[in-house]
Amino acid sequence: MSRERSQPRPIDQADALRRAAQISAAADADRLRILSSIAAEPAGGLGAHQIARRVDAEEHTVDLQLDALEAAGLIERVDGETVLLTADAWMRFGRLLAAAPGQAGLRRVGDAGLPPTVERIARQLQYRYASVFSPETVRKYVAESYALLAERARIRTYLPTLTTKYATDRLSALATASGLSPKGTPEVLFVCVHNAGRSQLASSIMQHIAGDRIHVRSAGTAPAPAVEPAIRRLLDEIGVPFAQEFPKPLTTEVVQASDVVVTMGCGDACPVYPGRRYLNWELDDPAALPIDGARRVRDEVYDRVERLTASIT
Amino acid sequence: MPVRGQTLDRSAAEEIARTLRAVADPTRIQMLGLILASPTGETTVGELADALGLRQPTITHHVHILVEDGVVVKEPIGRQVRLSIAPARRASVEDLLR
Numbered sequence: 001m002s003r004e005r006s007q008p009r010p011i012d013q014a015d016a017l018r019r020a021a022q023i024s025a026a027a028d029a030d031r032l033r034i035l036s037s038i039a040a041e042p043a044g045g046l047g048a049h050q051i052a053r054r055v056d057a058e059e060h061t062v063d064l065q066l067d068a069l070e071a072a073g074l075i076e077r078v079d080g081e082t083v084l085l086t087a088d089a090w091m092r093f094g095r096l097l098a099a100a101p102g103q104a105g106l107r108r109v110g111d112a113g114l115p116p117t118v119e120r121i122a123r124q125l126q127y128r129y130a131s132v133f134s135p136e137t138v139r140k141y142v143a144e145s146y147a148l149l150a151e152r153a154r155i156r157t158y159l160p161t162l163t164t165k166y167a168t169d170r171l172s173a174l175a176t177a178s179g180l181s182p183k184g185t186p187e188v189l190f191v192c193v194h195n196a197g198r199s200q201l202a203s204s205i206m207q208h209i210a211g212d213r214i215h216v217r218s219a220g221t222a223p224a225p226a227v228e229p230a231i232r233r234l235l236d237e238i239g240v241p242f243a244q245e246f247p248k249p250l251t252t253e254v255v256q257a258s259d260v261v262v263t264m265g266c267g268d269a270c271p272v273y274p275g276r277r278y279l280n281w282e283l284d285d286p287a288a289l290p291i292d293g294a295r296r297v298r299d300e301v302y303d304r305v306e307r308l309t310a311s312i313t
Numbered sequence: 314m315p316v317r318g319q320t321l322d323r324s325a326a327e328e329i330a331r332t333l334r335a336v337a338d339p340t341r342i343q344m345l346g347l348i349l350a351s352p353t354g355e356t357t358v359g360e361l362a363d364a365l366g367l368r369q370p371t372i373t374h375h376v377h378i379l380v381e382d383g384v385v386v387k388e389p390i391g392r393q394v395r396l397s398i399a400p401a402r403r404a405s406v407e408d409l410l411r
Binding site: 023030032093095 | 320321323327330333334336338340341342346347350364365404405409411
């Protein structure tokens with residue numbers, strides 16, 4: 001037992017498989033040149049036709065390569081047009097891709113001088129990981145993630161989003177490795193319009209039922225300033241603690257990080273990525289109903305969450 | 314206004330692709346992770362086999378592929394062969410395993 005503890009633990013099998021698949025997807029000269037053409041672009045993103053010109057290839061072949069890179073989580077297409085590198089791509093391949101000397105210089109990030117956006121990310125993650133890590137640990141990871149990405153990415157525009165994504169990945173990996181959260185925990189995302197009613201009910205209930213067995217998140221396509229006051233009461237009536245989430249905007253990272261995405265009254269606005277399970281629950285907005293109606297919605301949410309939880313754990 | 318960098322030329326891209334192919338295997342990723350995580354930066358085939366629950370010939374096969382590409386360096390010390398990450402590759406390997 002004590003011997004085991006002193007030995008470094010190997011990366012777990014599932015994680016190793018995922019990384020191998022991602023590295024395989026990049027292990028091709030044409031794809032590497034495509035990635036490097038995007039990495040080299042100070043404006044932050046390129047269209048497929050521009051990439052095709054830079055790597056001297058046909059646009060339709062570039063499109064096929066981009067599909068493979070997107071499936072591996074190395075690029076993302078925004079507005080169906082501009083191609084961006086993901087945080088994973090910057091972190092794992094950024095230095096390899098930076099063939100050109102004179103790359104944007106190494107940005108030293110002192111502990112005192114984090115930009116305000118990065119401080120905000122640290123606060124958000126301190127909140128999210130409050131039960132697992134000390135605020136200092138979370139801030140250290142965010143600062144480090146930012147420094148690592150700033151070293152690699154030539155552009156600054158997407159740095160905050162990349163930092164959040166990367167710091168979250170590292171923190172959840174650290175939590176898993178430290179036995180603080182179980183391995184391969186499914187990620188479930190509830191989305192409604194305001195992230196103030198239905199998605200808050202669903203996420204609090206699932207958190208309560210599943211505990212550590214599922215990572216639950218919620219978001220809204222047009223987040224309200226605060227959670228509907230009735231929600232806390234509706235939850236309290238059935239003995240479910242309110243998960244203490246504030247209404248958050250729906251971002252591509254959070255969708256990409258999810259295994260199951262449940263939309264409630266906002267189906268069309270939720271971006272669809274391959275490999276995720278999408279569910280659409282037709283539910284009335286409890287905020288627009290008298291209390292009895294709101295209770296019926298809550299009970300309906302409870303039943304659905306219970307069935308969903310049973311199906312994924 | 315930052316200046317645009319350069320797209321990798323084909324020969325540089327081929328070379329990187331070769332290294333990535335050598336690394337892109339779950340067992341080899343686990344092996345590299347263990348070497349990086351070991352306090353001395355070195356390990357042996359026997360230790361890797363123990364840690365991963367695999368037979369030594371299996372590990373030897375993977376070591377061969379990594380040595381061939383120059384990612385891993387073998388150094389005989391007495392009757393043992395110590396394995397470490399080639400210093401020039403260490404940063405890239407760390408990145409790939411982040």
